[in-house]
Amino acid sequence: MRPRTVLVAHRAAMVAEGIAAALARFPYLVPVGTATTAAEADGRGAVVDLAVVDAQMSGAAELTGRLRAKGVRVAVIDEAGEESDDLRISDQASVASLAAALVPGAPGEPRRGRNLTPREREILSLAATGLAAKQVARQLGISPKTVEQHKTRIFAKLGVRNQVAAVSLAFRRPNVLPDNGFGDAPRTREREIGEFPRYRVSPEAATV
Numbered sequence: 752m753r754p755r756t757v758l759v760a761h762r763a764a765m766v767a768e769g770i771a772a773a774l775a776r777f778p779y780l781v782p783v784g785t786a787t788t789a790a791e792a793d794g795r796g797a798v799v800d801l802a803v804v805d806a807q808m809s810g811a812a813e814l815t816g817r818l819r820a821k822g823v824r825v826a827v828i829d830e831a832g833e834e835s836d837d838l839r840i841s842d843q844a845s846v847a848s849l850a851a852a853l854v855p856g857a858p859g860e861p862r863r864g865r866n867l868t869p870r871e872r873e874i875l876s877l878a879a880t881g882l883a884a885k886q887v888a889r890q891l892g893i894s895p896k897t898v899e900q901h902k903t904r905i906f907a908k909l910g911v912r913n914q915v916a917a918v919s920l921a922f923r924r925p926n927v928l929p930d931n932g933f934g935d936a937p938r939t940r941e942r943e944i945g946e947f948p949r950y951r952v953s954p955e956a957a958t959v
Contacts, residue, residue: 803849
């Protein structure tokens with residue numbers, strides 16, 4: 752199947768980046784950019800095959816019309832809507848459903864975790880030791896905001912909603928973190944998660 756380029760337009764930059772990262776797990780989808788305004792999306796929409804547009808973004812309806820007029824297949828994410836024939840996708844739908852709407856008949860779920868970058872694996876490894884975002888940031892010499900942005904992309908790529916689920920998945924799937932490589936980072940105040948005896952997480956991190 753020929754890879755299709757995708758533009759993601761959402762009013763929240765972190766959400767747009769998360770959707771793009773999740774779609775990148777599908778071998779036939781190639782996200783080429785994100786946009787947080789209709790004007791920004793217009794500038795990039797002429798060179799893509801597919802687009803994902805946030806219905807709540809200002810000018811979304813007009814943007815969708817312009818993209819479709821150029822031959823771009825557009826899926827619209829609607830907070831209140833339900834999946835329908837006009838490619839409106841509920842924001843409660845799975846990423847696999849969104850991918851299927853963009854490319855009907857394409858393969859299903861991809862292998863989770865294969866596209867984590869070295870930095871994302873490093874952050875997940877440190878988070879698994881119980882470090883909260885501020886502690887991870889201090890150890891890596893980056894800002895807490897940058898850590899949170901990385902974690903948003905990690906969750907999207909792994910198809911999970913929070914840090915506890917991400918770490919649990921890493922223990923079950925060796926391809927996420929080779930050799931369960933959680934390293935020797937210092938531990939903070941900890942509590943054990945019964946189902947995964949080796950995994951400890953600080954109370955702060957468990958709420959992320």
